[in-house]
Amino acid sequence: MKQSLGGLSRRDVLRYAGIFGAATAITGGLGACGGGAGDSGGAAGKTIEATLAFTLSSGFDPMNASSAVATAVNQHVFEALIDLDPITRQPYLALAAAQPTVSADGLTWTVQLREGAKFSDGSSVTADDVAWSFQRALDPANKALMAGFITFVDKVTAKDQRTAEFTLKHPFSLFPQRIAVIKIVPKAKTGDAAASKAFDTAPIGSGPFTVMSANATAGVVMGVNTNYNGPRPAKVEKITLRTSTDGTARLNDLRGSSSQVIEAVPYLDVKSVGADRKVEEKQAFNHLFLMFNCAAAPFSDKRVRQALHYAIDADKVVKTALQGYGTAASSYLDAGNAGYQKAATVYDYDPDKAKSLLAAAGASNLSFELHTTDAAFIKDSAPVIIDAWKAIGVTATLNTMPSSAIYGNVVPGPNFRVLAASGDPTVFGPDVDLLLRWFYVNQTWTKDRHRWTNDAAKQCAQLIESAAKASGSEQTALWKQALDLIADEAPLYPVFHVKMVTAYDPAKLKDFQGAATTGLYFLGASRA
Incomplete structure (x- = not known):
């Protein structure tokens, strides 16, 4: 986050x-x-x-x-x-x-x-x-x-x-x-x-x-x-x-005993925190997501969005940038969520499929600027993702900025196309309805940011509203439909979910x- x-x-x-x-x-x-x-x-x-x-x-x-x-x-x-x-x-x-x-x-x-x-x-x-x-x-x-x-x-x-x-x-x-x-x-x-x-x-x-x-x-x-x-x-x-925001500074606070506990232990330092400190890691919803401007070609074509996901070896990104402290996404929800259901579309690493989807969409020689926020694991992951895209003939240049600048200036602007960032609405609650509403039934996110307003977006909103009025197995089934639709459309979708590491x-x-x-x-x- x-x-x-x-x-x-x-x-x-x-x-x-x-x-x-x-x-x-x-x-x-x-x-x-x-x-x-x-x-x-x-x-x-x-x-x-x-x-x-x-x-x-x-x-x-x-x-x-x-x-x-x-x-x-x-x-x-x-x-x-x-x-x-x-x-x-x-x-x-x-x-x-x-x-x-x-x-x-x-x-x-x-x-x-x-x-x-x-x-x-x-x-x-x-x-x-x-x-x-x-x-x-x-x-x-x-x-x-x-x-x-x-x-x-x-x-x-x-x-x-x-x-x-x-x-x-x-x-x-x-x-x-x-x-x-x-x-x-x-x-x-x-x-x-x-x-x-x-x-x-x-x-x-x-x-x-x-x-x-x-x-x-x-x-x-x-x-x-x-x-x-x-x-x-x-x-x-x-x-x-x-x-x-400096991981080394947080570690120094813990090691120097000016703090009894720190959050977000840098992944590279988890094993060196010390035998006299306790480290806890917990699977989180918090994730790295790709968000597209779905109103702008060629990203208005879901095949292009899908291709960029299939091109990424999420397990490699987790291992390289997070030292293994994360899990490749198999749904919008993390596997630890009580409402987790595996999506019908899972973006397993498949560069050949990525190339074929780009060709079908007529998006050859694709080039764009990848904006990212400056959270540490986002910055560390971005070069690995860009290299994966390069392997399928896609060129992305990197632009990393603080989140206030990204959401205050870049995303609202006419030239925005692709963002890698993170978010964790589970601080407000972990239920499926709340988490779906945060990114997909929301003026700020759905209309102003990823600009997902097509018929699929309307269908998704209807599914979420119908599920809110239902209960039990009917509600669960409706959520599954929404999760499957979101995975297929991928207007904003996780590459991986992180693990939160705390030391005290x-x-x-x-x-x-x-x-x-x-x-x-x-x-x-x-x-x-």
Whole structure:
């Protein structure tokens, strides 16, 4: 994954330009976050120090937070009614006092709030705040990133102080876990545009931690929310999240003991981390994908897109660029996903088939610029991919840029053709519906970026919507059709899925596990 989940749009770049300039602190107003560094649940004055692999490149408002750092921080600062454990990805009761109940027709869900829940500023969490949090995300004027994940919601109302009622447009079997994408925010602090702008840099949530300070380059410091009364109280007094895109710098933090844990251990260094450190590797959805401008010839012809995939020996790329810490794609979903189904089209290495597809499409002497983001494994993989294309007579020149420039300037431009990049929406949830919607039923990705708007794209959207209204084997079958169609069309499709490698000092960190997504998570963790 890049610094942002799939990259910042031009709107995002402009929106955050005034907030996250180089070395610009965003501590203004953080004192209003409440809480502090007091003892909570046996915090006992201990600090966890960690180094993340990305820098802070978005605000914290959970309806739009897109950066790897912000989404990781928000898991500690905010709560949804139902949250997904960042490690197991299993749902658990957060602000909800009990499992949501549903009407016989599946159109009305009722949720009771946890008694005594408070935000970090000491104000009570009410059903009005719940209704407001969903309402503001659904408001088209806010262009919320999360809106696309809750299209099944018609309205949310507060029946009383602790009871929220959801009216759906159609039954949605994934409701209890999907509502995890909407973190509950105080209506009093986000009621208008000015308040929301301030909230973006000085967040107030009901989770076990609060943001004490944040800096675009130095990282984030979290303290204890002393008002928290939920199921996962803080077990340390403070969490310091350093940020560095430099793998060597992260390793030095771990080896020098300035950090007890780091994410994204450089693949070349995994075996040399040290016998006194624990290394965890987990198969992830995060992937290297190829994205094409499907509105521009010859990439408007799916045979050209298919050919460029068949030309790549994904296993060789994984071995060469990732030292084996990845898996060649056999579906849009990684094989570790609970909803994984092998696609009908698998792009096994077949250069002869690639040549024949190019010839059939009339795309001889194909030449183009391959744009890539600057994530380490993307940069390392690109030359191997370009060499594979050269072997079938395709010439690609390399242009690597930061993700903000790629998505802010290059992709929206008229000359964009092919991109190699990464993305990991599983930080929001691992279910098939959510992951399909992220890249294939989305204005930003489907229409503005890979420009996949043909009849197949419309059929794909219909399959995803039909699956959302179904359940059980019918739903699974519809997802399989969508996965097969996406594999065949390949407007944006993975070459391989990576493994996330985390390293930590077990002598200094207790009850910690690495995640299969970007980010480091310390709910329930403490210093040993």
